[in-house]
Amino acid sequence: xxxxxxxxxxxxxxxxxxxxxxxGVNLDIMEGGIxxxxxxxxxGKSTLLRCLNRLVEPTSGTIHLRGQLVTGAxxxxxxxxxxxxxxxxxxxxxxxxxxLDNVSLxxxxxxxxxxxxxxxxxxxxxxxxxxxxxxxxxxxxxxGGQKQRVALARALAMDPAVVVMDEPTSxxxxxxxxxxxxxxxxxxxxxxxxxxxxxDVLLARSITEQVVFLDRGVVRAEGSIEHLSSAHPDAxxxxxxxxxSGA
Amino acid sequence: xxxxxILALLARGAGYTVLVTLACSATGLIVGLAxxxxxRLRLPVVLPLLDVYTYVFRGIPVLxxxxxxxxxxxGIGLKVPPLLSMVLSLGLIAGAYLAEVFRGALESVDAAExxxxxxxxxxxxxxxxxxxxxxxxxxxxxGMVNEFTTVLKYSPFAYTVGLPEITKQATTLTxxxxxxxxxxxxxxxxxxxxxxxxxxxxRWIERRYRVPGMVPA
Numbered sequence: 001x002x003x004x005x006x007x008x009x010x011x012x013x014x015x016x017x018x019x020x021x022x023x024g025v026n027l028d029i030m031e032g033g034i035x036x037x038x039x040x041x042x043x044g045k046s047t048l049l050r051c052l053n054r055l056v057e058p059t060s061g062t063i064h065l066r067g068q069l070v071t072g073a074x075x076x077x078x079x080x081x082x083x084x085x086x087x088x089x090x091x092x093x094x095x096x097x098x099x100l101d102n103v104s105l106x107x108x109x110x111x112x113x114x115x116x117x118x119x120x121x122x123x124x125x126x127x128x129x130x131x132x133x134x135x136x137x138x139x140x141x142x143x144g145g146q147k148q149r150v151a152l153a154r155a156l157a158m159d160p161a162v163v164v165m166d167e168p169t170s171x172x173x174x175x176x177x178x179x180x181x182x183x184x185x186x187x188x189x190x191x192x193x194x195x196x197x198x199x200d201v202l203l204a205r206s207i208t209e210q211v212v213f214l215d216r217g218v219v220r221a222e223g224s225i226e227h228l229s230s231a232h233p234d235a236x237x238x239x240x241x242x243x244x245s246g247a
Numbered sequence: 248x249x250x251x252x253i254l255a256l257l258a259r260g261a262g263y264t265v266l267v268t269l270a271c272s273a274t275g276l277i278v279g280l281a282x283x284x285x286x287r288l289r290l291p292v293v294l295p296l297l298d299v300y301t302y303v304f305r306g307i308p309v310l311x312x313x314x315x316x317x318x319x320x321x322g323i324g325l326k327v328p329p330l331l332s333m334v335l336s337l338g339l340i341a342g343a344y345l346a347e348v349f350r351g352a353l354e355s356v357d358a359a360e361x362x363x364x365x366x367x368x369x370x371x372x373x374x375x376x377x378x379x380x381x382x383x384x385x386x387x388x389x390g391m392v393n394e395f396t397t398v399l400k401y402s403p404f405a406y407t408v409g410l411p412e413i414t415k416q417a418t419t420l421t422x423x424x425x426x427x428x429x430x431x432x433x434x435x436x437x438x439x440x441x442x443x444x445x446x447x448x449x450r451w452i453e454r455r456y457r458v459p460g461m462v463p464a
Contacts, residue, residue: 055366082368092363095461096382105377106367140460158367 004067006031006161006193007052012061014047021047023217024061029162032191034184036204039214040240045197048214049164053084065161082110085155085163089170091147093139093154099126100135103154111158125153129183145176152183162193169203181206201225201241213237248424253433260416261437267402267412268441270330271338272395278342283349283383287375297346304343309401312336317408329408341398348390352383355463386463388453392446399442413437
């Protein structure tokens with residue numbers, strides 16, 4: 001018997017003002033696994049992520065998390081969100097709070113931890129991502145790469161079932177992109193379940209071989225970048241991976 | 248009677264000027280914050296009412312509203328004391344203006360941060376209290392200073408309903424001494440001093456809560 005996926009997406013549809021952005025997405029994410037969803041701009045990658053924690057309400061289809069249906073009525077959406085660590089494209093750190101407060105805020109306000117306890121947990125996550133020394137700085141005082149780490153620490157602090165990353169390198173230079181790739185690999189090594197959407201083939205290549213290709217709201221292909229860039233029957237897919245990876 | 252004596256006599260009214268300014272500013276702050284918060288929650292029934300409030304109260308002259316409250320309401324059996332009349336006129340009008348200042352400042356809060364807070368599981372009120380309002384208040388400082396200054400400058404209207412603030416003291420003094428020029432110059436100086444103190448206090452608060460690198464989105 002094959003193991004049950006941590007996240008199971010079936011026939012997910014999302015319409016915005018009559019325009020179909022997701023047109024029946026199917027996706028499985030295994031516990032401790034890493035899944036990279038790729039595709040051109042506007043293919044529905046970010047919408048897919050936002051459907052997972054109901055920041056965007058799906059039009060139809062189902063999403064199961066640990067076997068529990070999380071779409072439809074009667075779901076505790078706030079509890080669901082606490083179980084999905086979200087790292088946004090531009091990091092979205094709270095600018096009026098220090099690095100430490102950014103990471104500990106949700107622990108205090110949602111987990112009911114006292115300040116000391118929440119800060120200890122936050123410091124653990126910051127140290128894990130080599131950001132402990134910057135605890136008292138504000139987001140405006142740290143670099144893009146450091147912001148990325150803080151955003152990751154903030155997501156990890158809640159011990160989520162999965163960490164989802166929306167275009168994690170779009171705001172970073174190539175050097176930092178390599179750093180982010182190493183970071184993702186490290187977290188993967190620590191058995192953190194990761195879902196990453198990106199159009200950056202170099203990033204995808206450096207963190208995993210198997211990717212999902214999303215186009216016009218549906219999964220058009222799934223497989224190794226090597227195969228998709230050279231042997232896939234669809235020329236558009238070969239072009240996307242070939243051009244972007246320089247293969 | 249020298250200039251210092253005049254200042255000392257006028258100072259008796261300064262307490263009332265400060266009291267009226269503080270009471271009306273505090274009322275404006277509370278009303279403005281309440282309106283900005285309710286607007287942000289986008290409650291469908293409340294939104295048009297808030298729009299009507301800000302539209303009407305920004306359009307009425309302070310003195311007219313003050314007279315309606317102080318001289319008009321007793322006609323229907325509601326006698327309103329002078330200080331409360333000031334609060335219900337100048338304070339509520341300041342609230343309507345501050346609501347607009349806060350609306351603009353709230354627009355400067357980065358939408359991505361609000362989304363990130365919601366994505367972490369925080370509820371709408373928590374996002375408002377923990378993310379939006381603390382940033383908004385920082386962005387709103389220049390607008391708030393303007394409005395508090397306006398309140399200070401309108402505070403002499405309190406004289407028309409019998410509060411013995413600086414201008415009232417000056418009128419009495421002028422009637423008895425016939426030294427209007429010196430007296431009203433002294434009045435101007437006193438308002439300027441109160442304004443400077445207000446400004447110093449606000450700047451101190453601004454520095455105390457300044458966040459490095461944070462600019463409106």
